[in-house]
Amino acid sequence: MAPANEITGETTAETKAAVESSHPISTLLIIIAMQTxxxxxxxxxxxxxxxxxxxxxxxxxxVRYHGTYKDLHINLVWPGKDPSLGVDSVGTISASLVTYAxxxxxxxxxxxxxxxxxxxxxxxxxxxDVYVASDAxxxxxxxxxxxxxxxxxxxxxxFSTPNLVKxxxxxxxxxxxxxxxxxxxxxxxxxxxxxxxxxxxxxxxxAYVADLLSVPAIFVKAxxxxxxxxxxxxxxxxxxxxxxxxxxxxxxTQVVDYVNGKCLPDL
Amino acid sequence: MAPANEITGETTAETKAAVESSHPISTLLIIIAMQTxxxxxxxxxxxxxxxxxxxxxxxxxxVRYHGTYKDLHINLVWPGKDPSLGVDSVGTISASLVTYAxxxxxxxxxxxxxxxxxxxxxxxxxxxDVYVASDAxxxxxxxxxxxxxxxxxxxxxxFSTPNLVKxxxxxxxxxxxxxxxxxxxxxxxxxxxxxxxxxxxxxxxxAYVADLLSVPAIFVKAxxxxxxxxxxxxxxxxxxxxxxxxxxxxxxTQVVDYVNGKCLPDL
Numbered sequence: 001m002a003p004a005n006e007i008t009g010e011t012t013a014e015t016k017a018a019v020e021s022s023h024p025i026s027t028l029l030i031i032i033a034m035q036t037x038x039x040x041x042x043x044x045x046x047x048x049x050x051x052x053x054x055x056x057x058x059x060x061x062x063v064r065y066h067g068t069y070k071d072l073h074i075n076l077v078w079p080g081k082d083p084s085l086g087v088d089s090v091g092t093i094s095a096s097l098v099t100y101a102x103x104x105x106x107x108x109x110x111x112x113x114x115x116x117x118x119x120x121x122x123x124x125x126x127x128x129d130v131y132v133a134s135d136a137x138x139x140x141x142x143x144x145x146x147x148x149x150x151x152x153x154x155x156x157x158x159f160s161t162p163n164l165v166k167x168x169x170x171x172x173x174x175x176x177x178x179x180x181x182x183x184x185x186x187x188x189x190x191x192x193x194x195x196x197x198x199x200x201x202x203x204x205x206x207a208y209v210a211d212l213l214s215v216p217a218i219f220v221k222a223x224x225x226x227x228x229x230x231x232x233x234x235x236x237x238x239x240x241x242x243x244x245x246x247x248x249x250x251x252x253t254q255v256v257d258y259v260n261g262k263c264l265p266d267l
Numbered sequence: 268m269a270p271a272n273e274i275t276g277e278t279t280a281e282t283k284a285a286v287e288s289s290h291p292i293s294t295l296l297i298i299i300a301m302q303t304x305x306x307x308x309x310x311x312x313x314x315x316x317x318x319x320x321x322x323x324x325x326x327x328x329x330v331r332y333h334g335t336y337k338d339l340h341i342n343l344v345w346p347g348k349d350p351s352l353g354v355d356s357v358g359t360i361s362a363s364l365v366t367y368a369x370x371x372x373x374x375x376x377x378x379x380x381x382x383x384x385x386x387x388x389x390x391x392x393x394x395x396d397v398y399v400a401s402d403a404x405x406x407x408x409x410x411x412x413x414x415x416x417x418x419x420x421x422x423x424x425x426f427s428t429p430n431l432v433k434x435x436x437x438x439x440x441x442x443x444x445x446x447x448x449x450x451x452x453x454x455x456x457x458x459x460x461x462x463x464x465x466x467x468x469x470x471x472x473x474a475y476v477a478d479l480l481s482v483p484a485i486f487v488k489a490x491x492x493x494x495x496x497x498x499x500x501x502x503x504x505x506x507x508x509x510x511x512x513x514x515x516x517x518x519x520t521q522v523v524d525y526v527n528g529k530c531l532p533d534l
Contacts, residue, residue: 088415150352151352
């Protein structure tokens with residue numbers, strides 16, 4: 001299946017953003033699925049957790065940290081621990097919900113979705129590499145009915161940041177998203193059709209919601225495990241999570257520093 | 268993998284609802300993924316589409332129909348057509364988003380998620396059967412890390428309605444949800460582990476959000492195709508959609524008539 005770029009109206013958010021935003025980026029929304037990935041950035045940017053009154057309704061585990069860093073209002077939102085099971089609320093449902101609720105509450109100028117990802121060595125990825133996603137699509141939403149198939153894949157270009165990618169010397173590649181950490185043969189075929197270099201569990205969901213609400217979004221993904229390598233994903237993921245998180249947080253800090261004082265079209 | 272019922276805190280919404288709600292059910296939220304399924308009910312209950320001011324933010328395709336039917340304020344929410352591709356916004360992401368946004372806006376007493384589903388003949392399902400789901404879980408969120416595996420499956424009991432099921436003579440069975448219309452071998456194994464009789468693309472997502480926000484939810488699912496039968500799902504689904512939708516709409520009408528004038532614990 002070919003990516004649906006031609007007909008998904010992929011440039012809508014980007015075009016609107018470019019036209020409307022000649023003012024410097026002010027409010028930043030950083031969405032991170034895992035606490036391990038989020039906390040070093042909370043410390044780095046000296047963000048405070050919402051305590052008295054949450055931005056979000058009673059019952060949801062979502063956590064916002066916020067503060068001022070240089071000229072930016074930074075909001076870091078983490079979907080929190082599952083209320084029943086106590087593990088990070090990873091995956092597309094939580095990611096889409098916090099993206100929606102945070103956009104509604106904060107009206108950010110720019111979203112950064114940061115996280116760890118699996119990488120494909122056949123596409124040049126190594127453990128510790130940090131990618132900016134040029135495109136996002138799903139690989140586990142197979143609907144074999146004409147046009148519904150394209151909706152399921154949900155391929156879209158992300159907000160284009162050629163200067164940022166070049167100046168920070170980041171790698172660029174396509175991102176494929178699914179709700180499983182492992183990769184079934186069906187997933188593998190879809191990821192290949194999506195031409196993906198990195199694979200995560202949230203990106204395309206954040207991209208979908210950001211696009212609906214016309215907020216530009218950047219995807220910064222650090223490779224914790226090689227999917228087409230020899231080690232089992234879960235083992236390699238847990239082994240590398242801490243070290244790669246350091247690389248991720250460094251890259252996000254660079255991106256935030258780069259964004260500071262700039263307008264959207266400068267990126 | 269065994270269902271995670273023991274540790275998911277499954278009765279929270281139910282218990283709260285039973286304690287808090289000795290008043291008759293007043294505001295009903297019906298969530299339906301496909302226009303074909305929704306429109307007959309819009310006509311039946313004489314609901315009006317929001318026109319001037321939407322309940323939802325600019326950019327999202329979600330549509331609310333509302334009106335008064337007997338003693339009930341009925342809100343029927345359909346996620347609408349994808350803005351780029353023009354097909355119904357099916358699947359878990361749209362379903363979770365509209366459930367969240369509708370609960371926030373409407374504070375419903377009860378949710379009814381109605382829709383078509385695949386059924387398993389090995390579990391007694393036939394085309395045209397209408398099921399009320401006793402449980403909901405996901406079958407395409409495989410995270411092979413302890414506890415994360417249970418989070419991925421997300422098994423939960425739904426709000427229990429023994430009187431409604433008995434008095435309306437409805438079938439009861441477990442529901443398994445995934446974002447694909449087809450069924451891969453991995454999905455099949457997970458659906459079997461979920462002990463599911465019916466398979467849909469939204470239910471467990473609606474159940475997850477309803478549980479987070481402590482709103483009781485009923486799942487009414489009509490079988491359009493036999494998953495473990497001989498015909499390909501997509502073909503059988505399209506063939507039976509119209510006829511089975513009539514059965515679904517009849518069942519939803521019966522459920523709404525039954526709910527009218529009753530309190531939650533009466534169900």
